[in-house]
Amino acid sequence: MARPRRIVLLRHGESQGNIDESIYERVPDHALQLTARGREQARANGRELRVLFGEEPVQAYVSPYLRTRQTFGLLGLDPARLRAMEEPRLREQDWGNLQDVEDIRRQRKTRDAYGHFFYRFTQGESGADVYDRVGAFFETLHRNFERADYPPNVLLVTHGLMMRLFCMRWFHWTVEEFEALSNPGNGEFRTLLLGSDDRYTLDRPFDRWV
Template sequence: MSLEHRPNRIILVRHGESEGNVDDTVYERVPDHRIGLTTKGFEQARQTGAAIREVLDGESVEVYVSPYLRTRQTLETLGLPVAERDVRVEPRLREQDWANFQDPADIAEQRQLRDRYGHFFYRFAEGESGSDVYDRVSTFLESMHRNFETPAAPRNVVVVTHGLTMRLFCMRWFHWSVDYFESLDNPENAQPVVLLRQKDFRYKLEAPFTQWNPDVVPTERERSSWL
């Protein structure tokens, strides 16, 4: 692949605040993929969209979006200058599967087990582990890189997805350790995470993820992944 065809920036965006973010009982009666944004979530997406459009400054853009309702609503509300043909609905960018309708008491217990076991390796009963999501994100990256191979490749890529998926995307891209991944917070709702292309055609994060566990000291490789 010709390196000059790589986009100037890759912008990851978490969906805006969803109904599940404010009321976890919704998972008992609404499938996860059908949970939409709150009024606040739409407003968050509008503000983020205005900021992204200013950064793009008229440059070409291609979009990948998780098929979940809340991510598609976020994308629509961002108001990006993109044609329908340049938007790819990508199932590999979906949320970590916790399996079907959820019992909040059971999920709360499993979350406690996950905290003890480790977020990357713990697999929800009948659902996915973080490592499963990592594997499908890895195959998505292979597909995305193939789309960079032509001179007509867009100058910017926007990926609208979920918080855990964004962290795993960066873990895979920058070859972070499991310990460092597990020490990081998810981005806030509608928060963009920007990977900027450098003069050597490699990418760096515009800003690092925040760490909830400061006891994990980033390695030199991990520190070199941000500006």
């Protein structure tokens, strides 16, 4: 079993939805594009990741949303050392279809009081639903680890909530621990590092709610 030495979780760069909530009324969440700032964040991520991975091969899994695919495309990783596949289970938490922004704002306030893990958007998913998707992805991931030629580096290009839920599942965090953590910012990444004890640790923690 070829367990990777590092698993990098990268949040997409800044997107149109991060600066203009009203766009959710006109453009599907999955079709939102990176802003100019988001594109520069992705290029900066690429410079860091190329140093981190060096000459080693990389297996990438990319959310099918446009902003994550654009982020991945701007990283500039060496295609000769890269395997990549689109992975729908790494998509953003579904909110439903085109949104009424005022309704979403009201639901977000309710979610903050109710809890991000269990609250279900009216036409969408709860955090618990996304957690179940993560579990299904883990089955694929661990089967892939069994390949003798599996790369020493894994890259997931995904979304903030998904990154927290991935770590929650991986490290067996409680719901209370998950609720205490904040999403990383656009263009931030976290790395799971394999230690000499054959266990993974997180290179740096998520920020906590104040």
